[in-house]
Amino acid sequence: MQAFNLSRRRVITGTAALAAYAGLPMPGWAKGKSLAHARNGFGEVSGEDIRLSIGDAHFTTGGRSGHAFAVNGTVPGPLLRLREGQDLRIHVTNNLSEDSSIHWHGLLLPFQFDGVPGVSFPGIRPGQTFTYEFPVRQNGTYWWHSHSGLQEQAGHYGPIVIESAEPDPRYDRDYVVLLSEFTPIHPHEIMRKLKVGEHYFNRQMQTATDGDMPGAERRMWGEMRMNPRDVSDVTGSTYTYLINGHGPAENLEYLFAAGERVRLRIINGSAMTFFNVRIPGVPMTVIAADGIDVDEVTVDEFQIGTAETYDVIVRPPAGSHALVAEAMDRSGMGIASLTSHQGHRATPPALRETPTLTMVDMGMMDHSAHGGGGMGGMEHDMRDTSQLPEDVEVGPGIDMVAPMPMDRMDFPGLGLDTVDHRVLRYTDLKAKRMNPHRAIEREMEIHLTGNMERYMWSFDGKKFSAVTDDPIRFGYDERVRVKLVNQTMMAHPIHLHGHFFELVNGVDPMHQPLKHTVVVQPGGTATFDLTANEPGDWAFHCHLLYHMHAGMMQVVTVRPFPAGEGV
Template sequence: MTALSRRRFLRDAGLGAGALTVPWLPAWAQRVSGGIATPPPTVAGDTIALRVAHQMMMIDGKPSHAIGLNGTVPGPLIRLREGQTVRIAVTNDLDEETSIHWHGLLLPFQMDGVPGISFPGIPARSTFTYEFPLIQAGTYWYHSHSGLQEQMGHYGPIVVDPKGVDPVASDREHVVVLSDHSPLHPHMIFKKLKQQGGYFNYQKQTLAGLLAGRDQPVADRAMWGGMRMDPTDVSDVTGSTYTYLVNGHGPADNWTALFQPGERVRLRIVNASAMTNFNVRIPGLKLTIVQADGMNVRPVTVDEFQIAVAETYDVIVEPATADAYTIVAEAWDRSGMARATLAPRVGMVAAVPALRTRPLATMKDMGMGSMAGMDHGSMAGMDRAAPAADACPPEHAKMGHCTPAAGTQAGHDMAGMSHSMRDFANAPTLPKTPTVQTISPMPMDRTGEPPQGLADTGHKVLVYRDLIALDRNPDLRAPSRQMRIHLTGNMERYMWAFDGVKLNEVKAPIPFRLGERVRVTLVNDTMMAHPIHLHGHFFELVTGHGDHSPRKHTINVAPGGTATFDLTADAAGDWAFHCHMLYHMHAGMMQVVSVRPDPAAGAPA
């Protein structure tokens, strides 16, 4: 082989130091370097210092403005050990307030890091020291809860090692932080969403697509148009403005996780994005899920899983040969992907699959259950039955947190089907506000279904009901009461809320008695998925696994669907409760949960 041909071979194989073009990679994934295998910087110990500041970051060879921690985006990996007490001094070099919320960590509410709820925030040019014990192990993350700083890079991973033997055996591990980054300032993104909810949707249906049979039938599209909804509006902010990142690197940077053939490799995957759920797969390898939201689960092997905003999943892969594999994190609306490589050495690449066809919202996503074959002309909405008088405690009745009446389907009277979805005369549980644009007529539990767009992949996709806790749940009491909370919104005006009430309209927090056991059902009355996060607590998903129900801190509620969990209110204080889609939260989908001792039980108030 001549020197020239050898150089060309090395270049095309991705092994040469100057490799820039690989024929089988799409243009957006062509590398600007030979690969980056540098892991995130790590800080550890009982005393840690973090500095928040503006900086520039390089994404696919282009500079972009960001907010980072200790000079990096993501911020450094914070490595801790269960049982230790840590002090973290956070210095704010910004000209505005900042904060850090320790997502998923159980700690005193004064250390939770939410300005206006659990502490005053960290003023500009000042330092605040967090101090808390580590009473759990697992994969978690941290991020700003001030303004929209999280979108600009103010986030980072946390790993808490168990004090004993880790039940998850592995030979090597990598932290994989997924995120979305835009050259647009986040306040400009929000402004454009307020002006037009579908501003960033460049994948709308076309006449050509309808005629070719690629999109929904004209009759169905007319129905959607009558409700001023677009079935292609799966994600509010898309690849039209986002670059999707792995550990702060774009697809062309080719961030690489190294392995040796035969090793058990643990990937600690964190979704730190502002608005993007990712569908994760590694073509050629099976994925064994061993942890969800920091809690160990019985191993379940899949080909693909969706990680919603703010969730974490730990995955074991076992590459047997010295080949390269592509880590694919495809945006849920198929408008782009984050991409990395798993390989024995830097510079190797594998084929990057093309983006799949974008998903379209269905009748189920409208909350119409399996009624797709029915006459929709007369059923744009349904009568809603009033809740049973004894199903809702007095303190919740005024807020609409009610259990549906016995004998109705999800609280809906199937006898009447003549009312418009925009007619709320028969919806006593929700206020008549602009934030309640639609009501799901027949919401159904969708935790046993593949996430939106993944039902027809031809391979095994993780569903929430696949998750079974490795250890027995700590609280096996039956719930003493039930709550039903509606996730509501108005896409036209870009308003989001719980029960039709935005955060700035809330008169009082959602009350819980310390130590009580409550069953909460979230009802998604919108056509957008909502990853709902409760601070300071874990809850058990009601998915049929009894005393081994999976414990999570974030649950993604499918469009038109419901999700139910049992909660032990065991942490006194005021806690944020919100959708983790950043702009949904910013637009009002957030409330405060207040956990207080019960004076009637003789506990001090």
């Protein structure tokens, strides 16, 4: 109880200081007002008229307790179980003392109901109710979350399952596996700590005495003010990793009967974490990516970026099996038991060794080609902004430039390129249904830029606050090839609202897989083809919450509106 009180006092003090500093009204919970305890896990709502209520709450998992934003009293908020073809009304009431919102991640809908304050609607003010109305045009696995402030970090998110109009005979049981994190530290305090020192939460940094790195390479990392263990900005030092709102010690179970085919709808609803997902000893057959069916591909493990979803089918033998979602930096894991014996807990594997970044992650294919065959010229090359196109704004927001960015669509994710079992790659994905054939009408390049030391993130060197009047423009129904170039040494999950795009991943153009989020690997490129057929204004951003908040966001505008569709 003493530890609990200290933790709560620190959260309240930090929030009070932030509120005073910003000149904002202090929320009631920060003044010590009693809060209802949010329930771990989520209920389910369905039908054509749904009501959701956002409120302050207190949340506890394992030994960590703190403030949360609960929806309908739970963290995560409720599962929305919808049906393809229905007309939907969702009434969202904001009981907070600050503005809020809900974005329906991956859903195709009129842009004014997309739920992004300042882009597609004004937000939901305290005490108000906003009604979202749209037809359900698709099926599959999606999720919802706040797009206001940093509320998503503190519990304001939940899953969506849209049942197909046609029955699916491929499975006998159907479960949601929603991955996320919880921290007792207020999200604005996390942002402040990252601005002060981007390594604040990293307890796994290499030191000058580490012996497994050549001296010249170690000096180069030092001169670059970078660290090869700079894998994740926020880690298990403050995060408890959750599955369906349950921490590793809470014995979450997924029951099955021997011989059953079990569908797992795996959603990365985290704020900042890439997860490596596996069920040791049980193969997983991937059947959908970001809600859209793909040709079946069987793997033993896959990495899921923030905001991505994958559906898999497993046929586990009788017994108990550990469902493991290990953070990419191996600082912790979410754990559940897939079991045929209720009450039997599977033994999870140990955390694996922290992965280390390489020259390839710095956009260096062959460092001998730089600096006369040694390491001496590399730091100059990595910071030579003359290599950037003229439309990239060079300034304090850029502290690195990858000299040789390469297509990394075949990379399975940091730490999974050296395992000895089958791992999913984007190049394994192939659309199950044939895409309409469309010639590319225009090509564009967007650079992912940042200054890690100052914790500044941007597109083309321009923070979102500086580019709101200069959106990315597409003509309605225009067919565009977009190349994303990651000039940074961190992976970025880039999400486009309101659309699906086709990954240019090496398969024939008629079967390029559809996604709404693509992970662009460090020092690498990723390319997609987009048919801009959803008119309106849409957010386009890195889905790492603090990267988006620090500026890696833009607005995509699709004009003109087709006749009769304007607002």
